[in-house]
């Protein structure tokens with residue numbers, strides 16, 4: 001059966017020791033996302049920090065990842081968990097100091113782990129010195145010109161300038177009180193009111209971000225994950241969104257006058273040139289929520305960004321034909337512009353895939369799930385599918401992203417107390433959308449320790465979101481002792497991926513299987529995943545890794561296996 005008719009899709013296949021173009025690290029790398037406030041709390045204030053990251057780097061080495069991406073740790077009032085930046089060139093005291101950052105970077109590099117930091121260019125915090133200056137200045141001033149201030153509509157300017165809605169719910173405009181106390185202009189915020197959008201046609205804004213890039217590049221970072229990379233440029237004149245939408249999506253709306261505008265590409269060409277001034281293959285990764293793989297690939301043309309998250313892959317349901325299609329499209333569209341395909345299943349904005357893959361109701365990005373959401377996931381089914389899904393993903397050519405805690409099989413926390421929730425989505429929709437707190441709960445390291453080892457051993461500091469009692473059995477130290485654990489599975493997948501150089505490989509679909517089976521070969525590794533409803537005869541070969549224990553000659557339902565053909 002393995003020799004059945006095949007079709008081949010290629011991806012760049014660099015030799016990692018080769019420094020010619022095409023061999024850059026980011027083409028094949030596995031990047032582990034650290035959400036610092038929920039990773040490890042060394043200071044005991046209940047919020048994770050940079051020394052906590054440094055303390056756990058050996059755990060990442062033993063997991064087998066190549067790089068880390070850290071969500072924002074910059075000075076911020078934390079209205080959107082740090083995606084509201086008040087000072088782009090300093091560490092918030094919650095997370096430590098610049099010296100802690102440098103120590104973490106050095107320690108990661110000493111272990112061969114590359115470090116990507118988050119850049120948030122669409123908006124700043126309302127506490128940023130520029131926005132404070134804008135509020136204190138007159139309409140039409142230089143200070144207002146760095147943001148998108150406009151006069152209101154209506155007889156007395158009492159209506160928002162247009163009908164745009166915030167991604168977090170409610171209008172995307174807030175009216176200010178002018179320094180003389182009169183009701184004044186409005187400013188645009190595609191996200192929370194505390195996140196005013198910059199005006200990217202302003203050369204001062206452009207120059208400022210070149211400086212921010214250089215600040216972190218000079219410190220030695222390997223690259224940037226670029227927040228809302230599809231949103232910086234708005235259509236001239238800020239016309240109404242027609243037809244009006246409630247802003248419930250980060251970018252499913254292809255026609256929105258603020259997503260995916262042509263002008264953003266010039267910004268990334270400019271940044272590409274800044275990164276090219278530095279040695280060591282520094283990289284930009286676009287967080288661009290676009291409706292198709294082909295649109296996403298526009299962000300990674302050879303003179304723009306280096307990677308873009310493959311959100312169409314993340315959003316694909318647990319259906320073999322749909323998964324095959326998005327893989328094929330990705331392996332066509334990204335290499336066609338000279339970029340690697342990327343793969344991702346979880347991050348800090350979506351329902352964790354150990355729950356999402358067993359949901360039976362639609363769950364738009366950012367809405368989250370809570371006790372009253374329709375289509376509640378079946379936990380065991382979700383985890384089983386998640387293990388199989390990751391086994392498929394890590395066998396694919398290109399670069400893959402993991403989100404902290406998925407290596408422990410953590411599910412979404414559905415029953416957080418309302419009083420604990422902190423996502424602005426929850427507040428801006430009056431609790432109609434639960435938001436993203438359920439995927440951000442601090443991760444469990446040690447079953448018997450306070451806060452499961454997330455904080456100091458003396459128990460100082462409660463974790464900023466409560467951890468469920470069931471997580472005792474999912475703590476990393478418990479999984480260390482269990483060869484059937486998700487942690488062991490991730491380690492085996494990552495070690496085999498590296499040994500077989502799968503990231504640099506190419507994919508060949510294997511035909512002759514039922515439609516609900518995903519079957520492909522990458523190099524010497526054959527991957528078979530059974531997404532059907534009954535067990536499959538297991539093809540002959542040596543089992544390298546299996547997402548569930550395999551007994552006998554059958555591949556159970558919702559299970560994936562990596563085989564070496566005999």
Ligand code: NOJ
Nearest residue numbers: 080083191227228348349
């Ligand atoms: C995308 C980030 O991933 C998300 O967490 C944040 O709320 C928005 N961008 C706004 O910065």
